[in-house]
Amino acid sequence: MxxxxxxxxxxxxxxxQVLGVLVRRYGDLxxxxxxxxxxxLAAATQWPVPRPPxxxxxxxxxAATHHLMDMWRSDEARRRREDxxxxxxxxxxxxxxxxxxxxxxLVLCCHPALTPGSAIxxxxxxxxxxxxxxxxxxxxxxxATMAQRISRAKQRIKSSGVPFRMPTHSxxxxxxxxxxxxxxxxxxxxxxxxxGAEVARSDLSGEAIRLTRVLHTSLPxxxxxxxxLALMLLTDARRPAxxxxxxxxxxxxxxxxxxxxxxLIAEGVALIxxxxxxxxxxxxxxxxxxxxxxxxxxxxxxxxxxxxxxxxGLLERMTGNPMVALNRAVAAAMVDGPDAGLALLGALxxxxxxxxxxxxxxxxxxxxxxxxxxxxAHYRMAAGRTTSLAERRYLTTQAARLARTARDPxxxx
Amino acid sequence: MLLxxxxxxxxxxxxxxxxxxxxxxxxAHMMQxxxxxxxxxxxxGAEGLTGPEAAKIVTSDGATAPVVTDxxxxxxxxFLVGFWIVDVESEERAIEVAAQTSAAPGPGGRPTRRPIEVxxxxxxxxxxxxx
Numbered sequence: 001m002x003x004x005x006x007x008x009x010x011x012x013x014x015x016x017q018v019l020g021v022l023v024r025r026y027g028d029l030x031x032x033x034x035x036x037x038x039x040x041l042a043a044a045t046q047w048p049v050p051r052p053p054x055x056x057x058x059x060x061x062x063a064a065t066h067h068l069m070d071m072w073r074s075d076e077a078r079r080r081r082e083d084x085x086x087x088x089x090x091x092x093x094x095x096x097x098x099x100x101x102x103x104x105x106l107v108l109c110c111h112p113a114l115t116p117g118s119a120i121x122x123x124x125x126x127x128x129x130x131x132x133x134x135x136x137x138x139x140x141x142x143x144a145t146m147a148q149r150i151s152r153a154k155q156r157i158k159s160s161g162v163p164f165r166m167p168t169h170s171x172x173x174x175x176x177x178x179x180x181x182x183x184x185x186x187x188x189x190x191x192x193x194x195x196g197a198e199v200a201r202s203d204l205s206g207e208a209i210r211l212t213r214v215l216h217t218s219l220p221x222x223x224x225x226x227x228x229l230a231l232m233l234l235t236d237a238r239r240p241a242x243x244x245x246x247x248x249x250x251x252x253x254x255x256x257x258x259x260x261x262x263x264l265i266a267e268g269v270a271l272i273x274x275x276x277x278x279x280x281x282x283x284x285x286x287x288x289x290x291x292x293x294x295x296x297x298x299x300x301x302x303x304x305x306x307x308x309x310x311x312x313g314l315l316e317r318m319t320g321n322p323m324v325a326l327n328r329a330v331a332a333a334m335v336d337g338p339d340a341g342l343a344l345l346g347a348l349x350x351x352x353x354x355x356x357x358x359x360x361x362x363x364x365x366x367x368x369x370x371x372x373x374x375x376x377a378h379y380r381m382a383a384g385r386t387t388s389l390a391e392r393r394y395l396t397t398q399a400a401r402l403a404r405t406a407r408d409p410x411x412x413x
Numbered sequence: 414m415l416l417x418x419x420x421x422x423x424x425x426x427x428x429x430x431x432x433x434x435x436x437x438x439x440x441a442h443m444m445q446x447x448x449x450x451x452x453x454x455x456x457x458g459a460e461g462l463t464g465p466e467a468a469k470i471v472t473s474d475g476a477t478a479p480v481v482t483d484x485x486x487x488x489x490x491x492f493l494v495g496f497w498i499v500d501v502e503s504e505e506r507a508i509e510v511a512a513q514t515s516a517a518p519g520p521g522g523r524p525t526r527r528p529i530e531v532x533x534x535x536x537x538x539x540x541x542x543x544x
Contacts, residue, residue, distance in 0.1 A: 117502050141457055141500055149454030389535045 007052055011040050011060075015129030018060045020101025022068060023164045029108065030154035031071055032064070033126050039064035040129070102127065103218045104166050106211070109153075110179040113160050118153035119182045120189070125150055128207050138204050139189070180228050180284065183212050187232050191239070205236055226275040227285030233268035234291035237261040249390045253300040265295045286315040305334035322351040326361055338368035356385035360395060367402065376402045415497040415511050416530040420490060425519045425527075435520050442517045450499060450510065461495035468492075498534070507531050 015036060022032035039060050043052075053059045109123040121139070124130045130138075136146035167175040190204030212229045219225050241255035250256075272288040290311045297303040312328035315321075325348055333341025342365050345358065352358040363378035379399035383392050428436055450456035470484035497514075501507050511529040519525035 115502050139500075145451075145454050145456060145500070147454075148452065152452075152454060387533045387535055392535065 007044070007047060007049070010052060010056060011043060012129035014057050014060055015040060016102040016105050016127045017057060018064055019126055020105045021061055022064055023105065023108075024101065025065075026068060027164060028158070029126070029164065030151075030158050031068060033154060035064045035068035035071060036060070037125075037131075038067040102214060104164060106179055106215065107167060107175050108157065108162065108164060110175070110182040111157060111160070111162055112174065112178045113162075114153055114156060116182060116185050118149055118156065119178075120186055121146055121150050122153040122157075123182055123211070124186065124204075124207065128211060130207070176222070176224070179215070180224060183208050183215070184228060184231075184284070186211075187235075191235060205232070205239075208232060209236065221278075223275040223278045223280050224282040224284050226271050227282060227288045230268040230271035230275065230288035231284055231291055233264045233271070234288060234295050237264035237268065237295060247390070249394050251394075252294060255300075257298065260295065265292075268292065269296065281314075283315060283319050286311055286318065290315075303334075305331055309335050322348055323357065326352065326357055329365070330361060333365050333368060338365045341365045342369065354385065356382045356391075356395075359385065360391075363395075363398070367398075372402050372406045376406070414532050414534055415499065415507070415514065416532065417494045417496065417514070417527065418491050418530070419494045420528070422525060422527055425525050431520050435518070435522070438518045438522065439525075443514070446510065446513050450497070455499045455501050455506075455510075457498040457500050459495070459497040462493055465489065465492045504531075504533075 018039065019032060019036045022036060023029050026032060042063055043056070043060060047053060047056075047059075106123065106127050109126050110119050114122070121132075121135050124135050124138075125132060132147050132150060133143050135150075136143040139146065166172075187205050187208035190206070190208065209229070209232050212225070212232060216222075216225050216229050237260050238252070238255060240261065241257065241259040242250055244250050268288065269292050272285060272292055275285055276289065290308055293304050293308050293311070309328065309331040312324060312331050316324045316328055325344065329341040329344035329348070332344055342362070345362055345365065348358060359378045359382035363375045363382060366378060367375035376399050379395050379402070383395035383399065386392050386395065428439070431439075447456070447459065450459075465484070468484050470482045471479050472482075473479035497510070499507060499510060501510070508531060511531050515527055515529050516524040517527070
């Protein structure tokens with residue numbers, strides 16, 4: 001997935017277009033997708049280096065159609081349906097642009113009937129043009145397991161009978177939300193990666209940004225698409241400062257901000273500044289606005305927490321998400337002191353009971369309030385509950401640092 | 414990760430004392446779970462371990478030769494029998510798989526109700542971009 005050549009980039013750009021054409025003509029995502037993969041493989045081995053054929057898109061459509069016909073001819077049961085599809089072809093919609101095909105394909109792959117665990121790999125393969133092996137590597141699962149997931153996702157779409165076309169006006173809002181959610185999850189899968197075996201995953205963030213850029217090009221006036229793209233860029237900009245030399249997590253407040261990617265920040269800020277005034281404010285725009293406030297502070301001390309607190313307030317009212325409420329409590333502590341934050345946490349004990357993030361935030365606020373013993377206990381509790389090794393290491397270190405200061409007040413952590 | 418331990422269960426004798434058809438039914442049940450996990454794209458790995466008779470316990474101080482003893486301690490009543498590593502959408506699904514495994518038929522087709530331990534696996538990810 002790293003070090004792609006020009007031909008590989010071209011193939012990945014063309015893959016969803018070619019697949020879109022085949023699905024529109026023949027109406028079967030599962031088979032068309034297999035045929036396009038065959039065509040891509042053939043192109044990778046047969047195209048003359050360094051110059052691909054003059055009409056690479058036409059070459060791939062012809063090759064994929066040929067594979068599809070081969071597959072159908074070799075299957076007696078399929079032959080009957082081929083006749084049916086020949087009929088369907090006559091009534092197929094008129095030629096549409098490549099962009100529309102790619103968009104329709106993205107919407108189809110992110111169908112709400114699929115779980116994220118199915119929609120994500122299907123999207124990466126069908127729209128992103130990644131191979132099953134690459135996707136399996138990125139998600140750290142065996143290739144056979146990933147192949148099975150993709151195949152099940154395709155079968156599910158087939159059996160749901162969803163037609164390959166753009167959703168109607170009334171369906172559009174819900175379908176676009178599914179697409180944005182899948183792209184957001186792909187980004188997060190990659191962004192969470194830090195070291196070692198997880199490095200392959202970080203390419204997922206790049207892939208999510210690429211696909212969201214394509215979507216933004218198709219729908220330049222949609223403020224939530226712009227908001228999601230801005231959120232990804234503003235978050236990805238901090239990646240270089242996020243891990244220390246030993247792969248340990250560096251928290252936002254302690255990051256070396258000179259390492260941030262300021263070109264990405266400028267692009268993200270411009271996107272969100274243009275989207276917000278359009279009025280249809282959604283949660284991706286609000287998250288992007290919060291990320292922008294963080295990114296625009298030259299030092300952690302200069303962070304405009306008052307603005308962040310107000311934005312989290314809006315976001316909480318819009319989503320009702322308890323994790324947002326947790327972040328709002330941190331912002332409240334930064335504006336009005338730790339007791340204000342701790343008071344807000346009290347209301348979350350029911351909804352987030354046993355969640356390591358609640359323990360972690362409570363530990364942090366107790367430490368701010370000077371309750372060392374309470375902070376140690378909650379850091380330890382959080383460390384026992386998190387599933388992230390990097391975070392466990394961070395939380396354990398915090399508890400150890402406080403325990404040492406508690407034993408010997410002269411040593412300052 | 415789903416962990417199966419060997420531990421005496423009330424009313425269930427050790428498997429080598431079962432009737433052959435009961436042992437066969439149990440094996441078929443486990444194969445069926447394995448197949449379902451494979452078909453759903455959830456199975457990352459599964460291993461059964463040899464009995465404690467073949468186990469060794471290694472202790473080392475990093476400087477002198479390691480001390481190797483037979484183990485787990487022969488008198489131990491409980492040891493790890495095997496495990497499944499699954500990647501599922503939710504904790505509910507992991508519990509469902511564990512329940513199917515626990516309900517594997519024992520003597521006379523009655524469910525063995527062997528306890529299955531469900532443990533999340535740690536990962537290297539940082540969970541929250543705000544961190």
